Amino acid sequence: MVNTVGSYENKYWQKKWLSLKKDTKLLSLQKSLIIGSLLGDGTMRVGKDALNANFKVEQGLEQKEYVFWKFGILKPLVLTGPKLSFRYHDDGTKYEKSWWFRTIRHPLLTELYLQFYKTDGHKCGRKIVPESIEKHLDPLALAVWVMDDGSFSKGKIDISTYSFSISEIKILQRALVSQFNIRSNFYKDRNKGYRMYCGVTETKKLIEVIYPYIIKTMMYKIGFHNPVTT
DSSP states (O other): OOOHHHHHHHHHHHHHHHHHHHHOOOOHHHHHHHHHHHHTTOEEEOOTTOSSBEEEEEEEGGGHHHHHHHHHHHGGGOSSOOEEEEEEOTTSOEEEEEEEEEOOOBHHHHHHHHHHEEOSTTSOOEEOOOTTHHHHOOHHHHHHHHHHHEEEETTEEEEEOTTSOHHHHHHHHHHHHHHHOOOOEEEEETTTEEEEEEOHHHHHHHHHHHGGGOOGGGGGGGTOSSOOOO
16 A cells, blocks of 8 residues: 555655755854854764755753754754754663754755865864854854853853864964954863863953843853843
8 A cells, every 4th residue: 555644745845855955045144153053062964875964953951942042043944843862771761861953954054064074075074163264253153152162150251172173272262363352261171172261351352242142041151140131
């Protein structure tokens, strides 16, 4: 017997997929969000038999609102909304681990992938900081980077840059100075890698730049447990 429901769904989704890919444009808002995420927790991938890259967002359970905020901006590039990811305890019981979603694969995303990944052809490689980051690092991208990987303590913001080399961190430092006149340093965090940080004065400058883009539930990343009213 022919599976008419399955066939209908396949045809429907194929039609929707092709139409979505054809009509897709990468807005500056979406591009900035993706770039900020790639400096942080975001990942891109080209599958084994795929020609183009997609972009994946995944955050811990407590960051649900943040995931849905990203989804709201990237929704035109996504076929299905955020989902829960599960893992298993040693005894076999299942538990909730994170929220995630993934965009479609598209040539416009591949352009970014080839800038932010050291690859062999189009296949997966190590995420890097491109020399061109200076022209891409606008206030929204900077805010997303801090929301992804930043932390606030004693008047200072530091950012996890464990996956980047010292030379790549120096590229980021130069971009911060060039774009925002914000100076930063870095230190080695045991055997994990390096973290960038801004001193108290530079942190105030950083917060001034990114505050308009920090969502309510992520205000703790810049030292506020509640939104600031002015």
